[in-house]
Structures are given as structure tokens and as C-alpha cells.
Amino acid sequence: MEPEKITYRLFESREGTRSMLVNSKGREVPVHSRISPSREAESMRDRFNPDIHDVLIVLGTGLGYHLMPLKETLERYSRVVLVDIISGIEREVAETPETSFLTESGIVMFVAGRDVESAGRIIQDEFENAGARGITVVEHPASVRIFPEYYSAIRETVKRAINRFAGNLATRKALGTRYFRNILRNMSQLGSLRPVLSLAGLMGGCPSLVIASGPSLDESIEHIAAARSGVYLISVDSALPVLSSRGIVPDALVAIDPQPYIYEHMQGYDMTGTVLVCSISAAPAVVEKYGGFLSLNSHPLSQVIDSAGPGAIGSIDSSTGTVAGDALNAALMMGSGPVGIVGFDFSFSSLSIYARGTAYQKRYSLMFQDRLSTVEQRNVDYIRKSSRGITRSGRSTRQSFIQYLESFEDFIAGMNRGGVYNINGGGIPLSGVEPLSMDSFLEKFCTGSVDRRGFRDRVEMVDRIDAACVRDSFREIVSDRSVLDELLSASMGETGLKKRGKYEHMVMDAAMPEG
Numbered sequence: 001m002e003p004e005k006i007t008y009r010l011f012e013s014r015e016g017t018r019s020m021l022v023n024s025k026g027r028e029v030p031v032h033s034r035i036s037p038s039r040e041a042e043s044m045r046d047r048f049n050p051d052i053h054d055v056l057i058v059l060g061t062g063l064g065y066h067l068m069p070l071k072e073t074l075e076r077y078s079r080v081v082l083v084d085i086i087s088g089i090e091r092e093v094a095e096t097p098e099t100s101f102l103t104e105s106g107i108v109m110f111v112a113g114r115d116v117e118s119a120g121r122i123i124q125d126e127f128e129n130a131g132a133r134g135i136t137v138v139e140h141p142a143s144v145r146i147f148p149e150y151y152s153a154i155r156e157t158v159k160r161a162i163n164r165f166a167g168n169l170a171t172r173k174a175l176g177t178r179y180f181r182n183i184l185r186n187m188s189q190l191g192s193l194r195p196v197l198s199l200a201g202l203m204g205g206c207p208s209l210v211i212a213s214g215p216s217l218d219e220s221i222e223h224i225a226a227a228r229s230g231v232y233l234i235s236v237d238s239a240l241p242v243l244s245s246r247g248i249v250p251d252a253l254v255a256i257d258p259q260p261y262i263y264e265h266m267q268g269y270d271m272t273g274t275v276l277v278c279s280i281s282a283a284p285a286v287v288e289k290y291g292g293f294l295s296l297n298s299h300p301l302s303q304v305i306d307s308a309g310p311g312a313i314g315s316i317d318s319s320t321g322t323v324a325g326d327a328l329n330a331a332l333m334m335g336s337g338p339v340g341i342v343g344f345d346f347s348f349s350s351l352s353i354y355a356r357g358t359a360y361q362k363r364y365s366l367m368f369q370d371r372l373s374t375v376e377q378r379n380v381d382y383i384r385k386s387s388r389g390i391t392r393s394g395r396s397t398r399q400s401f402i403q404y405l406e407s408f409e410d411f412i413a414g415m416n417r418g419g420v421y422n423i424n425g426g427g428i429p430l431s432g433v434e435p436l437s438m439d440s441f442l443e444k445f446c447t448g449s450v451d452r453r454g455f456r457d458r459v460e461m462v463d464r465i466d467a468a469c470v471r472d473s474f475r476e477i478v479s480d481r482s483v484l485d486e487l488l489s490a491s492m493g494e495t496g497l498k499k500r501g502k503y504e505h506m507v508m509d510a511a512m513p514e515g
Helices: 036-045 072-074 087-094 114-127 141-146 148-187 217-230 239-247 260-266 284-290 299-308 325-334 359-368 375-387 399-415 438-445 452-460 467-477 479-492 494-498 498-511
Strands: 008-012 019-025 027-030 055-059 077-085 107-111 135-139 208-211 232-236 252-255 275-279 294-297 339-342 422-423 434-436
Touching: 008 114, 055 148, 077 114, 077 399, 107 114, 114 148, 114 399, 135 141, 135 148, 141 148, 141 252, 148 284, 148 299, 148 399, 148 479, 148 494, 148 498, 208 217, 208 325, 217 239, 217 339, 217 438, 232 239, 232 467, 239 252, 239 260, 239 399, 252 260, 252 325, 260 284, 299 467, 299 479, 325 339, 325 399, 339 438, 375 452, 467 498, 479 494, 479 498, 494 498
Parallel strands: 055 077, 055 135, 077 107, 208 232, 208 339, 232 252, 252 275, 275 294, 339 422, 422 434
Antiparallel strands: 008 019, 019 027
């Protein structure tokens, strides 16, 4: 049943409190007890502990009697999101004396009467700013029993958001300091970099292939080499060695990883003729050596830089957590279309980890191969250990790949546009992305020649970032002690605050003019 079609009726229960009946499948069904709705409060009292998990998601609100225990602890949460299928339920809660406190706090957000897709987007947006202690999900049994399909779909959305949140939290704990240091080091290069927003539309509606380094790239590489005159090529960093081995020069290369080993993908390759797009938190060695176009992301420090120079730099951050997603976003921002995605496997296709010729596979060949253990066997051993038996669509994968896949599908769905095709489909099928063979894509969309020289000429005309202006505003923002403390906490948690003096010195150094 669609949310907008839900009707209900309020009545007075035997204990004198308000209760509710909803129409479901042609009959009135009680959301709360006809006798004593307030007794629901005791059924969930032990489910609320903001000292352990500071974000609360509730599936099914009704008049909120099951949430009455929150009155004692509500202000200790960082965020409470109440989801209900009934549009305007917050107005009824506001008029219910026992639970009206839920509508009087800025901590509480109602997501009511939304279809599953829009409710899911709102919930995921809330997770972007979620606290770091974790998330509790509570279901209202009666609401879930009456509308099982709706809340089951919402539950899956919440599960995906939690997985993404957990991955982001783990990343922050593992790499928080590295992200922070990288961004500050890359600030020193601002004057030599160009803003990624200046690439907008420069491919002029011509077709492109966005190339990742999944194993299925092996099936397409010769087609790419033969048809490159008719299509722009946007590559992730790890696919560069595969393309270079066939004499293919990508038009654009995207690098976002903060760890220094991404330099390995580019080392020894001629980057002339390739536009490099780097995240603000990418490994500084890459940014310093190759320059190129700078893209901001969702890191708190990056957001401060953005507010210091509003609209001056831009972003291709897809919020997928993957360089593949950002590369697709870059292709769309540059105005290419239609777009074929190649090597987006999200799995260990063909019992391989990556395409042949990548730095990863070369490392296996040079360092690990011997007569008793071939590269192929090394791949199989790694997959067996890494996947832990997880499969999807008949392909071995692992939990992190599934999370990236789901994030990528959410990104595609959020774009609300067509023109993106999954070439060959050697990996897990992608919801919302039409599969197409390479031959079909090339025959249908790539019959002419793209103007590569014109694209490069337009790129060369782009001005560099006005570093002095951005730094001046940045310095003014971070000079506010409360802003700096919030920045350190959001970027590195307690570690940032404990070493405040050290990091404050680094921040202010980065904000100073060059020379």
C-alpha cells in the first residue's frame, strides 16, 4: 500500500488516552491497544541506551507510546529518526499529551508518509552526520505487522545505510589522521591545481567509457584499443597500467585513495595527454608530481575549504566510497553521454582479483609466483580467504564489495537519469544499469570521432585555483576555536582533541600564504 493512500481514525481508549485505527486491506486495524496504549512504554524501555549508541532509528511511530521512555534520555542522543507510513503523523503525536515531547526537540526528525525511495534517501542523508558511537534500530511491532512490505523495504534501506556508516567509521578510525594530513599537504599545492568544476561540459555530449580494473576489463581491452577514436576514455587509477600496456592513453584519470601506494599505478607511465583528477585527500605524492584538477569531498576539512571558497573548486565525489563511482560522476560532469562502464565487477569474476596487467597482479607475478604457486593459484587462495564464502549472482565477492555495490546502485538511482550502460556484465548485475555488450555500445553510440585535441585545448585554457583567496578565508574560519575543535573532533574523534596543539599548528601552517 502506498503511503498517500493510508487513512486512519482516532478514538479514546478505555484508559482515557488517544488510540488509533488504520485502514488496511479493507478493514480497520488497531495500531495501539484499545484498552491501554500507554502500557507499550514498558515493552521497549530497555531498548534505549544513548550512552552506547547515540543515533536511534524507529520504524513505525504511530502515536509514539512505545517511545515514552525516551522522555528521560532524549537529549543524550545526537539524532532520533522516526519513520512512519502515515503522512502527517507528527501532527497527531504533537496533540498526544504523553508523547508530544517528541515533536518539541530538535534532535527528533520525522520521516512520515514518504515512499520507500525518498524515505531511504532522507535516512541515508541523516547517516552522513550520524554520531560515532553507533546506531540502534527499533521496530514498532504493530506497525510492522500491519504494513510488512513497506517496513521491510525501509529496513533494507536502513541496513545499507548502517553498513555504509560502519565502513565510514572504520575508515575514519584507520585513516582519519592520514586523510587530515593529506588534505593539509595538498592545500600547499592549491596554486598549481585547477578546479574540477571547470571540466563541466567539456566533453560536449560525446560518448565515453568509464574504466575500472575489475577482472571483466580483460574481455573489453582489445575492443577499447580498436574503437578509442570514437569514444572518450575516463579511467580509475588502477586501470592505467592495463590501458598503457595496449598503448591506450585515457583522456582522464581519477585518483582518490589517501594511501601512498596509489602512486604505484602511475609510476613509470607517461601522463601527457591525460587529465588527472585528484581528490583533496589523495596521496600527496601523486598530487605534487602530476598536478591536474582538484576535487573536494565530504571530509569535514574539505568542507571547510569549500566554505572558504564557495563554488571555487567543485567536486566529483559520488558518496559511494569508490574511485569507480567518482570516475562515473566525473564523466557525467564533463558532459559525456551515453556512458559505458567497464570493469565494474564488485566481485572476483573469473576467479581473479583484478584485471591482468594491474599493479596488483604484477606484484603477484614478480613477488609471489614460483613453481609451486602460480599467480592463478594465488588469486584463488586470496579469494577463498577474502570472500569467506560470500557469493552474489553466482560470483564470489566479499562484504565490502557488496557495500560498495549498494552505494553505487544508490548513486545511480539518485541521479534519476538514463544513458549509463554496464558493458559485458562480467561482474554482479547492477540494479538500475542496463547491460550492453561492448560491440552493441560501440555500434550504437560510437560511430563518429571525438574531438580529443579540442578537449585538451579547452582543458589547457582553464585557470588555476585562486589559492590566496581560499587560504585567507580558510584562515579566518579556523581561527575560531570552537570551529577548530569541531573540525578536529569530526575528522579524527578524540584523537584530534587530545592532540589539539599539534593539529592546530598544522592547520594554521596550511592556511598561511605561500613563501
